[in-house]
Amino acid sequence: MKKLTVLSMIAAALLLTACGDSSTGAEAKAATEAKTETAAPAKCAADGKCGEGKCGGDKKSATTETKEAVSTATTEAKEAVSTAADKVKEAATEKATAAVDAVKETATSAVDKVKETATSAVESVKETATSAVDSAKAAATTATAAVASAVDTGAGKALYAKCAGCHGIDGKTKAMGKAAPVAGQSAADLETKLAGYKAGTTNAVGMGMLMKGQVASMSDEDIKAVSAYMAGL
Numbered sequence: 001m002k003k004l005t006v007l008s009m010i011a012a013a014l015l016l017t018a019c020g021d022s023s024t025g026a027e028a029k030a031a032t033e034a035k036t037e038t039a040a041p042a043k044c045a046a047d048g049k050c051g052e053g054k055c056g057g058d059k060k061s062a063t064t065e066t067k068e069a070v071s072t073a074t075t076e077a078k079e080a081v082s083t084a085a086d087k088v089k090e091a092a093t094e095k096a097t098a099a100v101d102a103v104k105e106t107a108t109s110a111v112d113k114v115k116e117t118a119t120s121a122v123e124s125v126k127e128t129a130t131s132a133v134d135s136a137k138a139a140a141t142t143a144t145a146a147v148a149s150a151v152d153t154g155a156g157k158a159l160y161a162k163c164a165g166c167h168g169i170d171g172k173t174k175a176m177g178k179a180a181p182v183a184g185q186s187a188a189d190l191e192t193k194l195a196g197y198k199a200g201t202t203n204a205v206g207m208g209m210l211m212k213g214q215v216a217s218m219s220d221e222d223i224k225a226v227s228a229y230m231a232g233l
């Protein structure tokens with residue numbers, strides 16, 4: 001409807017020009033009402049204000065110009081719509097891009113935070129575990145040392161109790177007045193001698209069988225422990 005109105009107005013303007021300055025408001029109104037190509041010349045001819053040849057010719061060119069004007073207006077409108085659409089697209093794209101960027105940033109920072117938290121958690125667990133292991137190791141070392149010293153001294157001392165009657169509490173007594181004192185001898189030497197008595201192969205002063213009876217029931221660990229104790233006398 002708007003296009004039609006525009007077309008009518010353009011046609012009116014052209015008709016006014018073509019028919020001269022003498023055209024009245026009534027003619028302009030009549031021309032404005034000429035909404036089709038056929039209606040316009042009929043009205044113009046009926047008015048008799050201008051020659052048929054001139055009017056007809058002008059009508060033709062006016063129609064062409066009108067068409068061109070409409071075409072131009074349509075093209076311009078199309079372009080305007082296209083430009084507007086492009087702008088809307090650009091704006092939408094920019095907004096979408098900004099939104100995507102914001103989401104990306106949020107996601108990235110969230111991931112970073114999770115990573116940091118996880119890393120610090122793992123580190124604290126590692127530290128706790130390491131210190132716990134260290135404590136356990138230290139405790140184990142202490143316990144082992146305590147057990148070792150208890151075996152070396154306590155067990156050895158207990159085992160020597162029955163030997164002290166002949167070898168002396170200080171280990172310096174010559175057993176049966178003949179045997180060499182056990183004090184001052186190395187743990188390794190004493191261990192070898194006791195192993196020899198147990199096997200029945202050692203007989204230093206003719207009383208090896210007596211000593212075999214003393215150590216026969218002793219285990220290798222007992223012999224080792226009592227030897228270590230005697231070496232310390």
Ligand code: HEC
Pocket residue numbers: 159160162163164165166167175176178179180181182190193194202203204205206207208210211214215226
């Ligand atoms: C009844 C006394 C007696 C008792 C108890 C006794 N011994 Fe002896 N021991 C001897 C005599 C005697 C000899 C010498 C044996 C020989 O002829 O080799 C000897 C030898 C030894 C020797 C070797 C010394 C050397 O350097 O030649 C050692 C070591 C020894 N005894 C350790 C012990 C231990 C350990 C016990 C206790 C489990 C013990 N004896 C209990 C009498 C005793």
